[in-house]
Amino acid sequence: MANQDLLVYRDKIDAIDEQILALLSSRAACAKAIGHIKQNQTVAMPFYRPEREKAVLERLMDMNPGPLPDKEIRRLFREVMSACLALEMPMDIAYLGPEGTYTQAAVLKQFGHSVNTVPLRTIPDVFKAVQSENAHFGIVPSENSTEGVVTHTLDMLLQSDLRICGEILLRIQHNLLSNAESLSAVKAVYAHEQALAQCRNWLNRYIPHADLRPVSSNGKAAEIAATEANAAAIAGQMASDFYGLSILAAGIEDETNNTTRFLVIGNQQLTPTGDDKTSLVVSANNHPGLLHQLLEPIARYKVNMTRLESRPARQAIWEYVFFIDLEGHEHDEKTASLLAEIKRTASFFKVLGSYPVGTVF
Numbered sequence: 001m002a003n004q005d006l007l008v009y010r011d012k013i014d015a016i017d018e019q020i021l022a023l024l025s026s027r028a029a030c031a032k033a034i035g036h037i038k039q040n041q042t043v044a045m046p047f048y049r050p051e052r053e054k055a056v057l058e059r060l061m062d063m064n065p066g067p068l069p070d071k072e073i074r075r076l077f078r079e080v081m082s083a084c085l086a087l088e089m090p091m092d093i094a095y096l097g098p099e100g101t102y103t104q105a106a107v108l109k110q111f112g113h114s115v116n117t118v119p120l121r122t123i124p125d126v127f128k129a130v131q132s133e134n135a136h137f138g139i140v141p142s143e144n145s146t147e148g149v150v151t152h153t154l155d156m157l158l159q160s161d162l163r164i165c166g167e168i169l170l171r172i173q174h175n176l177l178s179n180a181e182s183l184s185a186v187k188a189v190y191a192h193e194q195a196l197a198q199c200r201n202w203l204n205r206y207i208p209h210a211d212l213r214p215v216s217s218n219g220k221a222a223e224i225a226a227t228e229a230n231a232a233a234i235a236g237q238m239a240s241d242f243y244g245l246s247i248l249a250a251g252i253e254d255e256t257n258n259t260t261r262f263l264v265i266g267n268q269q270l271t272p273t274g275d276d277k278t279s280l281v282v283s284a285n286n287h288p289g290l291l292h293q294l295l296e297p298i299a300r301y302k303v304n305m306t307r308l309e310s311r312p313a314r315q316a317i318w319e320y321v322f323f324i325d326l327e328g329h330e331h332d333e334k335t336a337s338l339l340a341e342i343k344r345t346a347s348f349f350k351v352l353g354s355y356p357v358g359t360v361f
């Protein structure tokens, strides 16, 4: 009898799948039509519209009746839009490699699996690929749990004409990946030194006998663990799939809730979504109270500053440049007048981009 019920539900699922397929095909046809419209404009119209994608995903999560959790709805529709965008324009996305790193996971979280991902060796290489139009967008770490603030990215943003077109927040889960039979068989653990530091308590407790070996990236660690007997790597789920390693232990970080931030860099100006951030870089001749003078308008406008970073300036005329993230879009009225005030006091002022606030999902 139970089996009979099961068959009834399978029949229902078959019928529903047919409807989903028909609907997906209609959706894809609409995306193709949008692609033609975009292609036929006299003024170039961007194919990738992160602000629209954000609105689509949020609307569906708000409407979600269950039982699928919002996170799964987001993931499924993320992939639907990724496939639709690929019909309009196949996207090449450059990122800081190697494959299997958290940066690659960030690419897939933002763009889905239907893009062509291009791993590059350095952050300047990623900027160059986008600048020379060898890639549509680039993904670089900004504040990385494995490197802290990524100063290279800040330096490149200062020099380059590219803009920040998005931020990607990724919850980092460290796993112990290995082909060893068991934890007791693991003789060496490879990882970026920060990942080793973040898992220290767990490593001391469960594999105190293992030799800890820092390497340049967690992707590199996984590559070594895939070939060396009884070696393990600390890396994300992606690396386990990519290098064919088993997850010997999942979620081994001492501090859970570990989120890192990546930036999407490109040539695109995005329109406001109502929930945006603006990144800028400012400097002025050094004098007592300089920072206060630059920041005072932000307090007066009651705008939230989500980040402040100072970097030694390359040119000697300014000693420091300040990287500031604010809530709001440069084309919002309030943000625009705040930016105009900051610009008046600064001798150097550059908006790096206005883009939708990222979600941790």
Ligand SMILES: O=C(O)C(=O)C[C@]1(C(=O)O)C=C[C@@H](O)C=C1
Pocket: 031, 034, 035, 047, 048, 049, 050, 052, 053, 056, 080, 081, 082, 084, 085, 088
């Ligand atoms: O609305 C658009 O402009 C589309 O191109 C459609 C669509 C989608 O599939 O919903 C696809 C790609 C864009 O990045 C945004 C949305």
